[in-house]
Amino acid sequence: MDFHFPKAELHCHLDGCFRLTTIIEIAKERNIQLPTYDPVQLAKFCALERCDNLIHFLSGFAIFEPVISGDIKAIKRITYEAIEDKAANGIAYLELRVSPHFLANCDVEPMLYAKTKGNVRPRDVIEAVCSTTSEASVKFGIEVRIILCTISLLPEWSMEVAKMCKEYSSMGVVGIDIAGEGTEPGNLVQQRHIDAYQFCRDHNIHRTAHAGENGSAEEVEQAMQILNAQRIGHGYHVVDSESVYNEAKARDVHFEVCPRSSYLTASVDPDLTKHPAIRFLKDKVNFSLSTDDPAIQQTTIYDDYNIAQKYFGFSIEDIKLLNILALKSAFVEESVKNELIRKFETEYAKIT
Numbered sequence: 001m002d003f004h005f006p007k008a009e010l011h012c013h014l015d016g017c018f019r020l021t022t023i024i025e026i027a028k029e030r031n032i033q034l035p036t037y038d039p040v041q042l043a044k045f046c047a048l049e050r051c052d053n054l055i056h057f058l059s060g061f062a063i064f065e066p067v068i069s070g071d072i073k074a075i076k077r078i079t080y081e082a083i084e085d086k087a088a089n090g091i092a093y094l095e096l097r098v099s100p101h102f103l104a105n106c107d108v109e110p111m112l113y114a115k116t117k118g119n120v121r122p123r124d125v126i127e128a129v130c131s132t133t134s135e136a137s138v139k140f141g142i143e144v145r146i147i148l149c150t151i152s153l154l155p156e157w158s159m160e161v162a163k164m165c166k167e168y169s170s171m172g173v174v175g176i177d178i179a180g181e182g183t184e185p186g187n188l189v190q191q192r193h194i195d196a197y198q199f200c201r202d203h204n205i206h207r208t209a210h211a212g213e214n215g216s217a218e219e220v221e222q223a224m225q226i227l228n229a230q231r232i233g234h235g236y237h238v239v240d241s242e243s244v245y246n247e248a249k250a251r252d253v254h255f256e257v258c259p260r261s262s263y264l265t266a267s268v269d270p271d272l273t274k275h276p277a278i279r280f281l282k283d284k285v286n287f288s289l290s291t292d293d294p295a296i297q298q299t300t301i302y303d304d305y306n307i308a309q310k311y312f313g314f315s316i317e318d319i320k321l322l323n324i325l326a327l328k329s330a331f332v333e334e335s336v337k338n339e340l341i342r343k344f345e346t347e348y349a350k351i352t
């Protein structure tokens, strides 16, 4: 069975979702140094093997991100191709997340990835991503919504991100996320993050947060209780605390599980038959499967489903169920959500 059915993916980073051939073309056009201009060789700079930790995994971004940062044409092309590639993998509903600050080279401090200052502000990044998304989603027949990321160790960006979530809600921005490499529980609950999440809550903007990936169960608890996150990015370490685990179940918090990513970032036991997702399914925890950073990992959703089948022991019916759970916890408008659920269930009923 090749998973030929409509899929929903909630956790995918736009800047971790590119074609290496495109990166090479853009780097040549923009005169940006890459370690090699051969796609096969360049793939070796991706996270193909298990890393020491999340920070090691994220170091791959330092090679690829400067190629697209500060260039609207490049940002549009990456967005367009990401949606085309997702549609080709049978993704019918996608939430793409992006840090507008990482891809900007103006009005951004610190400027982490862009090589030179220019005139691309964080809001220009969002407008480029949103306008390309509406064009590509129609062309490829896929519903796409955008989540804006703030960064755990850069709380000075958070309120601006929250306000832009509100400002661009009519252009397909549906939620806020907090991402990055901070793995201490205190990173998530810095006051400026709390204020930004409160702003989102007050304005009916959906909230997810990376927590309990490399970090602890306490981080998941803080994301739920203090940030009022409706979904948790990863959250594997929630199983380390029975009380936090039970609270997550009681709140019906949705976990965005990324099987291959969780292995590569060394966030879970290398023996994938011990993965927390196995307990999630058994205990009817609300969760779904996503890729995370398919280009950095050189994978597609099929790799994640294969892991779920081979190591987690999930059946095709289980994977279909997780797709329905993804839709139920999606940040999309209710009318579109209900239509998608109906469509998925009809298609699933045809393949038994």
Ligand SMILES: [Zn+2]
Binding pocket: 011, 013, 179, 210, 233, 292
């Ligand atoms: Zn992520």
